[in-house]
Amino acid sequence: MKRVGVFVCHCGSNIAAVVDCERVAKEAAKFPGVAFSIDNKYMCSDPGQDLIKKAVEEHHLDRIVVASCTPRMHEPVFRRATENAGINPYLFAMTNIREHVSWIHTDREKATEKAIDLVRMAVAKVLHTVPLEKSSIPITKRALVIGGGIAGMQAALDIADNGNPVVLVEREPTIGGKMPMLDKTFPSLDCSACICTPKMASTDQHPNITIYTHSEVERVDGYIGNFQVTIRQKAKYVDHKICTGCGLCETKCPNKKIPNSFEAGMGNRTAIYKAFPQAVPNKPIIDAANCRKLTKDKCGVCAKVCPTGAIKYDDQDELITIDVGAIVMATGYDLFPWKEAYGEYGYGKYPDVITGLQFERLVNASGPTSGHILRPSDGKEPKTIVFIKCVGSRDDVKGKAYCSRTCCMYTAKHAHQAVDKIEDSHVIVFYMDVRTAGKGYEEFYQRTVEDGVHYVRGRVSKIYQLGDKLIVRGEDTLLGEAVQVNADLVVLATAMVPSAGSGEIAHIVGFSTDKDGFYQEAHPKLRPLETFTAGVFLAGACQGPKDIPDTAAQGSGAAAKASAVLSNRSMETDPLISQVNDAVCAGCGVCVGICPYRAIELKEITQRAGGKTIARRVASINSGLCQGCGACVAACRSGALDLKGFTNQQIMAEVDALCL
Amino acid sequence: MKYAYYPGCSLDSTGIEYQLSTKAVAGTLGVELWEIPEWNCCGASAAHNTDRLLSLALPARNLALAEKEGLDVAVPCAACYSRMKATEKAVRGSEDVREKISEIIEMEYGASNRTLALLDVFTNQAGLEQVASLATKPLQGLKTACYYGCLMVKPPRLAEFDDPEDPQTMDRLMDALGAEAVSWPYKTECCGAGFASSRTDIVLQMSYEVLRLAKTAGAEAVVTACPLCMLNLDMRQKEIEAKNGVAIDLPILYFTELMALAFGHKPAAIGFNKHFVDTTPVVRKVEQGRRAKEVQP
Ligand SMILES: Cc1cc2nc3c(=O)[nH]c(=O)nc-3n(C[C@H](O)[C@H](O)[C@H](O)COP(=O)(O)OP(=O)(O)OC[C@H]3O[C@@H](n4cnc5c(N)ncnc54)[C@H](O)[C@@H]3O)c2cc1C
Numbered sequence: 001m002k003r004v005g006v007f008v009c010h011c012g013s014n015i016a017a018v019v020d021c022e023r024v025a026k027e028a029a030k031f032p033g034v035a036f037s038i039d040n041k042y043m044c045s046d047p048g049q050d051l052i053k054k055a056v057e058e059h060h061l062d063r064i065v066v067a068s069c070t071p072r073m074h075e076p077v078f079r080r081a082t083e084n085a086g087i088n089p090y091l092f093a094m095t096n097i098r099e100h101v102s103w104i105h106t107d108r109e110k111a112t113e114k115a116i117d118l119v120r121m122a123v124a125k126v127l128h129t130v131p132l133e134k135s136s137i138p139i140t141k142r143a144l145v146i147g148g149g150i151a152g153m154q155a156a157l158d159i160a161d162n163g164n165p166v167v168l169v170e171r172e173p174t175i176g177g178k179m180p181m182l183d184k185t186f187p188s189l190d191c192s193a194c195i196c197t198p199k200m201a202s203t204d205q206h207p208n209i210t211i212y213t214h215s216e217v218e219r220v221d222g223y224i225g226n227f228q229v230t231i232r233q234k235a236k237y238v239d240h241k242i243c244t245g246c247g248l249c250e251t252k253c254p255n256k257k258i259p260n261s262f263e264a265g266m267g268n269r270t271a272i273y274k275a276f277p278q279a280v281p282n283k284p285i286i287d288a289a290n291c292r293k294l295t296k297d298k299c300g301v302c303a304k305v306c307p308t309g310a311i312k313y314d315d316q317d318e319l320i321t322i323d324v325g326a327i328v329m330a331t332g333y334d335l336f337p338w339k340e341a342y343g344e345y346g347y348g349k350y351p352d353v354i355t356g357l358q359f360e361r362l363v364n365a366s367g368p369t370s371g372h373i374l375r376p377s378d379g380k381e382p383k384t385i386v387f388i389k390c391v392g393s394r395d396d397v398k399g400k401a402y403c404s405r406t407c408c409m410y411t412a413k414h415a416h417q418a419v420d421k422i423e424d425s426h427v428i429v430f431y432m433d434v435r436t437a438g439k440g441y442e443e444f445y446q447r448t449v450e451d452g453v454h455y456v457r458g459r460v461s462k463i464y465q466l467g468d469k470l471i472v473r474g475e476d477t478l479l480g481e482a483v484q485v486n487a488d489l490v491v492l493a494t495a496m497v498p499s500a501g502s503g504e505i506a507h508i509v510g511f512s513t514d515k516d517g518f519y520q521e522a523h524p525k526l527r528p529l530e531t532f533t534a535g536v537f538l539a540g541a542c543q544g545p546k547d548i549p550d551t552a553a554q555g556s557g558a559a560a561k562a563s564a565v566l567s568n569r570s571m572e573t574d575p576l577i578s579q580v581n582d583a584v585c586a587g588c589g590v591c592v593g594i595c596p597y598r599a600i601e602l603k604e605i606t607q608r609a610g611g612k613t614i615a616r617r618v619a620s621i622n623s624g625l626c627q628g629c630g631a632c633v634a635a636c637r638s639g640a641l642d643l644k645g646f647t648n649q650q651i652m653a654e655v656d657a658l659c660l
Numbered sequence: 661m662k663y664a665y666y667p668g669c670s671l672d673s674t675g676i677e678y679q680l681s682t683k684a685v686a687g688t689l690g691v692e693l694w695e696i697p698e699w700n701c702c703g704a705s706a707a708h709n710t711d712r713l714l715s716l717a718l719p720a721r722n723l724a725l726a727e728k729e730g731l732d733v734a735v736p737c738a739a740c741y742s743r744m745k746a747t748e749k750a751v752r753g754s755e756d757v758r759e760k761i762s763e764i765i766e767m768e769y770g771a772s773n774r775t776l777a778l779l780d781v782f783t784n785q786a787g788l789e790q791v792a793s794l795a796t797k798p799l800q801g802l803k804t805a806c807y808y809g810c811l812m813v814k815p816p817r818l819a820e821f822d823d824p825e826d827p828q829t830m831d832r833l834m835d836a837l838g839a840e841a842v843s844w845p846y847k848t849e850c851c852g853a854g855f856a857s858s859r860t861d862i863v864l865q866m867s868y869e870v871l872r873l874a875k876t877a878g879a880e881a882v883v884t885a886c887p888l889c890m891l892n893l894d895m896r897q898k899e900i901e902a903k904n905g906v907a908i909d910l911p912i913l914y915f916t917e918l919m920a921l922a923f924g925h926k927p928a929a930i931g932f933n934k935h936f937v938d939t940t941p942v943v944r945k946v947e948q949g950r951r952a953k954e955v956q957p
Contacts, residue, residue, distance in 0.1 A: 342825075343823060343824065343825020343826045344825050347825070347826060462845070462849070464845030464846075464873075465845070466845075466873075466876065471845075
């Protein structure tokens with residue numbers, strides 16, 4: 001005789017305000033198989049969990065039903081409580097009377113009836129459960145970090161310091177991301193390169209870190225603890241084992257007019273190049289599309305001048321495969337393509353309308369103007385500078401609905417720098433709101449205002465060129481007046497968007513993105529560093545717009561998560577996965593194509609039939625990969641597949657409990 | 661090509677030259693314009709400030725008459741165009757609105773036909789190659805500032821045929837006619853027509869900016885597709901000059917007038933003589949340009 005215990009949770013007033021929990025418990029006591037039933041204010045609290053233990057002892061229960069919140073929230077808690085009470089943790093069923101009942105209904109009578117029905121179903125289901133055991137899989141003690149910005153470097157260093165090897169894959173020829181492009185960083189105004197390049201060097205030198213630059217991840221198979229990764233090392237045309245990084249080739253390359261993306265288009269580079277002097281690795285590569293030797297078979301100067309013979313015009317892409325146990329995504333951000341959207345700002349046709357990132361290069365001592373703020377059109381020092389915030393941010397018509405979080409602060413920084421560097425300057429910031437939530441941020445902004453920067457609350461509706469001035473027209477919404485500024489330079493704080501190709505890489509690694517294309521965290525509050533795919537973690541601006549302090553914190557956080565995975569020799573797997581009844585399986589293979597996790601293969605079995613041994617193929621489930629989604633069960637034509645913990649029999653029992 | 665034609669209240673009065681040139685161009689292009697019988701005012705400027713249903717019902721009656729004929733509607737005036745587009749969208753977007761409107765106008769209206777700006781009809785719909793091939797008297801060398809005003813391409817959710825910030829339809833048309841479209845920043849700024857009678861001081865200021873920037877950009881004429889813009893830029897130009905102590909002397913023409921001129925219609929027949937600012941310099945310039953071209957081909 002099975003003996004089920006039913007526990008109905010009030011969740012304070014979250015459930016009890018709409019559902020008569022006492023009545024639910026009373027009704028549940030009458031269901032077949034129920035030996036004990038009670039309601040309680042907070043089942044997830046310690047006293048609540050103790051209640052389960054005591055009831056099991058006193059009433060000799062062998063199965064547990066908890067009616068409370070979503071299983072996403074507390075299923076693990078109650079499974080553990082069940083186990084602590086001496087019952088197999090899978091002889092437990094949870095039903096959701098909060099999200100599915102109290103939070104969506106108002107009629108107390110009907111809501112209570114619905115809760116009773118849900119409990120009736122859960123009891124019917126739990127009566128058909130069998131004990132399940134967890135199994136374990138071995139773990140590869142190596143991590144992969146994709147993206148070598150500050151987020152990726154921080155994550156790689158922390159994992160490596162924890163004693164595990166890390167492979168860092170960066171698609172640019174150097175690691176560093178955006179941070180080395182910046183001049184000073186808010187709120188302390190310390191030099192960005194000075195704090196970033198040592199990190200790049202440490203990453204390079206760490207014995208546990210292997211860096212692949214100019215490389216991309218092409219394929220990821222497997223699952224937490226056991227990923228197989230294919231990396232494409234793109235041809236560099238320079239043998240970095242021989243190259244000493246002397247830089248002679250760069251000085252001699254005749255093709256010198258290629259826009260350098262590191263300079264945000266404000267400066268040029270050669271075809272054989274390092275992005276900047278402190279690049280890591282500090283060795284050049286050839287940009288094949290712009291190299292005369294590689295495109296027209298002319299020139300060849302770099303090979304002639306190279307003292308070590310490191311130039312390799314016949315270099316090929318290389319595929320490298322590695323096994324890793326955990327993956328950290330740190331692919332960062334790009335800036336919103338404002339030139340395609342903002343016609344009122346000229347669609348990019350005015351050379352002196354630039355982005356914040358371009359401004360960073362203009363104030364940077366190692367930038368194209370050696371740190372002098374000179375406007376691109378005529379190289380003159382601008383006196384009147386207008387900054388416009390929220391270009392592409394908080395604009396759901398032309399851009400993105402969200403706030404990009406960093407722009408208020410970096411615009412305050414830029415405005416301060418402009419006032420600081422340019423005598424008799426007149427600096428105006430057009431803003432919608434000033435958002436400075438961060439340690440020392442508001443103080444920084446106030447200082448900028450005290451510097452004499454003019455903050456005007458309102459959006460700019462139009463910019464146009466008249467002679468050598470940019471006419472900026474907008475509204476001061478505090479005064480209710482139209483304003484016009486005749487500016488020399490306009491700087492746009494453009495929105496942060498997911499980096500190019502981040503959707504593709506998310507697909508390759510196998511996790512989801514949010515409505516704006518940023519990587520989707522498993523829970524916006526409580527699991528911000530995880531994805532829904534076990535073993536894949538998030539760091540930095542790839543998860544949403546972020547400044548450096550938050551990015552670094554997330555890098556360390558993701559590293560801690562990854563290290564926790566790698567700290568075990570093996571890990572337990574959830575037994576709630578598909579199973580195959582070999583006797584019924586016809587080996588049609590429909591399930592193989594259906595499975596989103598590539599968890600099903602066909603394997604050959606031999607069996608005796610009619611006095612002969614025959615071989616045939618049947619489906620086989622990889623317990624490490626199967627996530628228990630049940631897609632294969634629904635697709636199976638012969639009914640050979642079943643999902644443990646959600647068997648067809650259990651589901652029919654639930655339906656019967658409701659309908660019969 | 662046949663369209664229902666909604667002239668609106670200006671084209672029989674202040675915008676008569678728009679009407680004359682439109683008919684001339686339609687004739688040359690072989691576009692048949694079927695004037696909606698007993699059309700009523702679209703309600704522009706007043707109705708949508710008063711009552712939403714009224715502002716939808718007024719244009720809806722005209723659109724419904726065209727729908728019954730199975731015709732798309734060609735609308736010359738930018739303000740009428742905007743109101744009709746708003747109606748079309750509202751009716752298409754909501755069954756509830758459709759029912760209410762049909763009940764008010766006592767006619768079925770399902771917005772199965774399209775409202776098109778006349779500018780769109782004479783360029784994109786008719787095809788610019790055809791326009792170019794019919795321009796037997798090209799507007800050689802004439803520098804024009806194409807002025808779209810505030811309603812022809814805005815708001816983008818209503819006007820969909822061109823870019824709201826840097827539209828090109830008229831610019832491309834000028835190119836097809838042999839004229840030059842100067843690059844200037846005030847293509848889609850407002851002339852102030854909303855305040856035409858209540859705050860003329862504002863209108864004078866706003867229209868002055870439009871004229872000043874067109875002139876600065878080197879334009880010899882401003883091209884418009886809106887009778888209200890015409891009124892402000894043309895009729896008030898003298899006043900603007902006086903108020904600001906400057907000479908502007910910038911002829912304002914409808915795009916249809918320039919089309920008709922290039923198609924070989926006589927200036928007087930298409931209303932060139934009905935403007936406040938003298939338009940003969942335009943005609944002269946075009947003829948000179950053509951002659952110069954003939955001399956040295
Ligand atoms: C103008 C401006 C000024 C700023 N100023 C400040 C400041 O003063 N203080 C501050 O705290 N913050 C500032 N920020 C914000 C700062 O830039 C970010 O917080 C920080 O760079 C985020 O780091 P990240 O590593 O997440 O991303 P990134 O710096 O974007 O790095 C991502 C890296 O991943 C690589 N990558 C992308 N996709 C792939 C792929 N598929 N495979 C391999 N590699 C890939 C990229 O090449 C890049 O190297 C500023 C931002 C801007 C735009």
